[in-house]
Amino acid sequence: MGDAGPLEETKTLKVAVIGGGPAGLGAAIALSKLPDVEISLFERAKELREFGAGIRIGYNCWRVLELLGVADRVKGHHKTSTIHRNGLTGEKVGGTSVANLPIKYQPRRVRRTRLQSALISKVPPGVIQLNKKLASLEDLDTEGVRLTFQDGTIHTADLVVGADGIRSVVRDHIFPDHKIRFTGTTIWRVLIPVTSVAHIPELTVSTSWWHGSTGHVYHSFVDDPEEVPYEARMMEIAARNVVDPETVNGKTFSWGVPATKERVESHFVSYDSRIRELLSKPQEGQWKEFSAFAGPRLEKLTGWNKVVLLGDASHPLSGAFGSGAAFALEDGWILARAIEYARSKSEPLEKALEVFDDIRSPYYLRMYQYLDEQKAKVVGAKKSNPDATFESNLAARMQAFGGEDALPWIYRNDIEDVWKTYLRKQSTPNGVC
Numbered sequence: 001m002g003d004a005g006p007l008e009e010t011k012t013l014k015v016a017v018i019g020g021g022p023a024g025l026g027a028a029i030a031l032s033k034l035p036d037v038e039i040s041l042f043e044r045a046k047e048l049r050e051f052g053a054g055i056r057i058g059y060n061c062w063r064v065l066e067l068l069g070v071a072d073r074v075k076g077h078h079k080t081s082t083i084h085r086n087g088l089t090g091e092k093v094g095g096t097s098v099a100n101l102p103i104k105y106q107p108r109r110v111r112r113t114r115l116q117s118a119l120i121s122k123v124p125p126g127v128i129q130l131n132k133k134l135a136s137l138e139d140l141d142t143e144g145v146r147l148t149f150q151d152g153t154i155h156t157a158d159l160v161v162g163a164d165g166i167r168s169v170v171r172d173h174i175f176p177d178h179k180i181r182f183t184g185t186t187i188w189r190v191l192i193p194v195t196s197v198a199h200i201p202e203l204t205v206s207t208s209w210w211h212g213s214t215g216h217v218y219h220s221f222v223d224d225p226e227e228v229p230y231e232a233r234m235m236e237i238a239a240r241n242v243v244d245p246e247t248v249n250g251k252t253f254s255w256g257v258p259a260t261k262e263r264v265e266s267h268f269v270s271y272d273s274r275i276r277e278l279l280s281k282p283q284e285g286q287w288k289e290f291s292a293f294a295g296p297r298l299e300k301l302t303g304w305n306k307v308v309l310l311g312d313a314s315h316p317l318s319g320a321f322g323s324g325a326a327f328a329l330e331d332g333w334i335l336a337r338a339i340e341y342a343r344s345k346s347e348p349l350e351k352a353l354e355v356f357d358d359i360r361s362p363y364y365l366r367m368y369q370y371l372d373e374q375k376a377k378v379v380g381a382k383k384s385n386p387d388a389t390f391e392s393n394l395a396a397r398m399q400a401f402g403g404e405d406a407l408p409w410i411y412r413n414d415i416e417d418v419w420k421t422y423l424r425k426q427s428t429p430n431g432v433c
């Protein structure tokens with residue numbers, strides 16, 4: 001194995017996928033459709049149990065779920081409208097209506113467990129190995145990569161797919177100088193029965209954002225009414241608070257661990273009474289806390305000519321666009337296309353990784369650049385209007401908010417078109433379409 005020779009279709013490629021989130025599961029599905037690929041997926045958890053609450057699935061995600069053959073298994077709440085409110089007074093300050101897309105591509109909010117179980121159902125039996133926490137990896141040159149797990153077991157592979165999330169062990173090994181930092185944002189998430197807030201009409205009429213001066217509270221249904229009876233339907237709450245990260249140095253950070261009711265509610269005491277009531281509904285122990293981390297852009301998403309990073313491991317942006325699952329799934333699908341392409345040209349694995357990097361690196365670069373521009377705009381606005389109030393800032397934000405239509409290269413991304421465009425460029429002299 002791993003002689004770095006051409007990727008002939010007849011030679012079995014041993015792939016080790018690290019991580020059983022959207023990136024790892026999507027990659028396992030896409031790669032398992034290729035001939036002569038032997039996949040093992042290693043997940044550190046004892047069982048594949050999604051934590052968090054809901055997840056937004058928009059056009060970009062539906063397209064890749066379709067390509068993976070999973071779309072019809074993912075059901076959720078059809079988001080027809082979204083309301084933005086001043087979280088302190090409840091006043092309506094903005095909103096968006098239904099997206100101009102065929103119904104199957106319209107945004108839905110789904111339980112994260114639904115997405116996960118739909119993906120797992122398409123991974124061939126025997127591929128997923130649980131309770132396997134990767135501890136380290138070693139470049140064996142022409143012999144591939146040696147993976148050592150915390151339980152002392154060892155595995156070797158021709159290709160390692162690092163899909164192990166924002167705190168990636170794989171990334172730490174191939175790019176040891178890359179560091180991520182706490183962004184200052186803490187998010188608390190929970191699912192509660194819709195019936196528990198049915199008496200508050202403003203909470204059950206629409207997906208809503210209640211904005212405060214240092215954060216917001218978001219709530220949405222997550223179930224498809226055709227599938228889940230009213231009494232069993234759940235509402236997702238995601239409450240977010242932002243502080244200056246410099247003020248919290250040295251503190252410990254949480255990821256998916258329980259937070260007390262008191263801790264969560266203490267950040268939203270000045271909010272509208274309806275929101276305070278909403279936040280009081282979860283039972284003690286139900287809230288989960290997530291400290292958001294982010295890091296600089298990676299120059300390359302591949303290393304050692306046999307390791308590739310997918311999903312949050314490859315672009316530690318900390319959920320900046322609410323589309324991280326789509327990016328993760330797109331990565332896996334493109335990786336499979338790149339391997340197929342290199343094989344068809346009798347090129348080595350290195351070529352497949354180069355193709356992957358050529359397509360995905362510029363995409364993530366564009367996201368980093370966009371976020372830098374937004375940050376610069378906020379700083380500029382603060383400088384030019386130092387006396388701005390919370391209300392005037394919120395009004396300005398709502399005016400500037402273009403919704404999904406403002407970022408079609410993200411929210412209307414069609415990964416199959418991206419691949420076709422790449423192929424066209426390869427077959428056109430000078431790479432120009």
Ligand SMILES: Cc1cc2nc3c(=O)[nH]c(=O)nc-3n(C[C@H](O)[C@H](O)[C@H](O)COP(=O)(O)OP(=O)(O)OC[C@H]3O[C@@H](n4cnc5c(N)ncnc54)[C@H](O)[C@@H]3O)c2cc1C
Binds near residue numbers: 045
């Ligand atoms: C609060 C919040 C809200 C979000 N909302 C949305 C949304 O609405 N829509 C959306 O698309 N995205 C959303 N995201 C982002 C989305 O959740 C991520 O982008 C997505 O889960 C990334 O998938 P992944 O597979 O790359 O990483 P993960 O989902 O983090 O999966 C990584 C997996 O690797 C495993 N792992 C880690 N280390 C090891 C190891 N050493 N050995 C073995 N296994 C390991 C982990 O247990 C985990 O199962 C949100 C994120 C947050 C934090």
